[in-house]
Amino acid sequence: MPPAxxxxxxxVRAFLNEQMPKSVSSAEKxxxxxxxxxxxSKLLGQQGWLGMTWPKKYGGxxxxxxxxxxVIEELLVAGAPVGLHWVADRQSGPLMLRFGTxxxxxxxxxxxxxxxxxxxxxxxxxxSGSDLASVRTRAHKVEGGWRINGQKIWTSNAHSAHYMIxxxxxGEAETRHAGLTQFIVDMKSEGLTVKPIAxxxxxxxxxxxxxDDVFVPDNRLVGREGDGWRQVGAELxxxxxxxxxxxxxxxxxLEFLRVAGPxxxxxxxxxxxxxxxxxxxLRQMSMSILGKLAAGEDPAVDAAIxxxxxxxxxxxxxxxxxxxxxxxxxxxxxxxxxDTLSYLLQTSPSFSLRGGTREILRGIIARDLxxx
Ligand SMILES: Cc1cc2nc3c(=O)[nH]c(=O)nc-3n(C[C@H](O)[C@H](O)[C@H](O)COP(=O)(O)OP(=O)(O)OC[C@H]3O[C@@H](n4cnc5c(N)ncnc54)[C@H](O)[C@@H]3O)c2cc1C
Numbered sequence: 344m345p346p347a348x349x350x351x352x353x354x355v356r357a358f359l360n361e362q363m364p365k366s367v368s369s370a371e372k373x374x375x376x377x378x379x380x381x382x383x384s385k386l387l388g389q390q391g392w393l394g395m396t397w398p399k400k401y402g403g404x405x406x407x408x409x410x411x412x413x414v415i416e417e418l419l420v421a422g423a424p425v426g427l428h429w430v431a432d433r434q435s436g437p438l439m440l441r442f443g444t445x446x447x448x449x450x451x452x453x454x455x456x457x458x459x460x461x462x463x464x465x466x467x468x469x470x471s472g473s474d475l476a477s478v479r480t481r482a483h484k485v486e487g488g489w490r491i492n493g494q495k496i497w498t499s500n501a502h503s504a505h506y507m508i509x510x511x512x513x514g515e516a517e518t519r520h521a522g523l524t525q526f527i528v529d530m531k532s533e534g535l536t537v538k539p540i541a542x543x544x545x546x547x548x549x550x551x552x553x554x555d556d557v558f559v560p561d562n563r564l565v566g567r568e569g570d571g572w573r574q575v576g577a578e579l580x581x582x583x584x585x586x587x588x589x590x591x592x593x594x595x596x597l598e599f600l601r602v603a604g605p606x607x608x609x610x611x612x613x614x615x616x617x618x619x620x621x622x623x624x625l626r627q628m629s630m631s632i633l634g635k636l637a638a639g640e641d642p643a644v645d646a647a648i649x650x651x652x653x654x655x656x657x658x659x660x661x662x663x664x665x666x667x668x669x670x671x672x673x674x675x676x677x678x679x680x681x682d683t684l685s686y687l688l689q690t691s692p693s694f695s696l697r698g699g700t701r702e703i704l705r706g707i708i709a710r711d712l713x714x715x
Contacts, residue, residue, distance in 0.1 A: 349413075372423075388459070393455060419590045422594055436451070437578075438574065438578050467495065475510070491511055492556060508525055583699065594687075602668075611667065618663070651704040651705060
């Protein structure tokens with residue numbers, strides 16, 4: 344970490360100490376990038392901690408990737424409510440920076456950097472999840488733009504996002520990878536319907552999104568028509584390599600430390616050592632991808648490795664903690680440790696699904712190693 348990033352860490356900690364509402368429960372903090380608060384997103388924008396690496400002329404702050412990493416790490420560890428702007432800052436903005444038109448950059452990036460424009464990811468469809476190239480939602484060319492018909496599913500935060508970057512078919516179905524295009528869709532468009540889907544905890548973070556002749560003007564096509572597959576590949580490297588891919592269960596680890604107290608048992612010591620060592624290794628792996636992203640490379644395979652090992656770790660953590668918890672664990676509500684454990688036991692199965700499943704990531708890794 345360069346000295347500037349170390350100094351920034353202190354600044355972020357002081358800010359969080361002051362700005363994180365004291366009444367937020369541990370289980371609420373465990374939601375972090377699955378939750379969200381508009382006022383907090385704006386506050387981060389004012390601090391200059393959104394769009395951190397982007398050029399100043401687009402509202403960015405020209406900070407280093409390492410500095411951005413530090414901010415993200417501290418926000419996740421504190422359990423800050425960052426879900427609303429998360430996708431826009433992590434991948435929609437960088438996508439536009441790389442493939443978007445000048446007009447798109449000038450319009451969208453400053454809004455994202457101010458914490459005012461939220462995006463969602465319109466990739467998955469019923470029957471097109473792992474096999475993303477089979478998407479059937481289609482855009483037809485019309486005067487001045489395109490009309491989109493079809494359906495997306497599992498779209499996180501579609502109900503709170505202002506825009507979706509949708510991957511849709513513009514070419515013939517037979518061409519698969521070649522006939523896909525990305526569009527920025529205004530979520531308030533006529534003909535667009537969002538229907539919530541409840542998950543195991545009863546919350547509705549993801550949704551079905553229906554497109555009934557939704558009009559998208561020509562200037563909202565991202566990159567080149569038919570080039571969507573290549574662009575999505577680049578976007579996924581941003582989506583899969585960050586610290587959120589191994590820190591989703593960090594709140595429980597902190598709760599475990601709190602309950603273990605200053606005199607942990609031998610078993611607790613072993614577990615603390617093991618989890619710390621794994622987390623540190625993952626951090627080194629995740630940070631090594633930063634350099635490649637900063638150099639404009641597409642570290643898709645490296646990112647797949649981080650996500651596969653990282654999500655395995657953040658899924659294993661609640662199970663290990665449960666197995667080694669002290670006897671008074673009840674999983675009833677009211678206790679910070681129990682609530683956090685209960686929440687993560689219910690949500691952690693999804694960690695290896697969202698952003699690409701374990702099996703698909705291992706397929707990518709195996710192909711790169713020449714094994715398939
Ligand atoms: C919490 C959460 C949030 C999500 N948010 C979004 C979002 O915002 N936007 C979005 O577009 N999508 C989102 N998704 C969807 C996610 O990307 C898909 O669920 C995922 O890609 C898997 O697709 P699927 O559900 O259609 O399962 P399928 O593709 O049907 O897979 C079912 C099972 O078969 C296995 N499988 C499939 N193909 C192969 C193969 N070739 N080799 C070996 N095994 C295989 C898979 O690994 C999986 O275990 C989200 C999912 C979750 C759980």
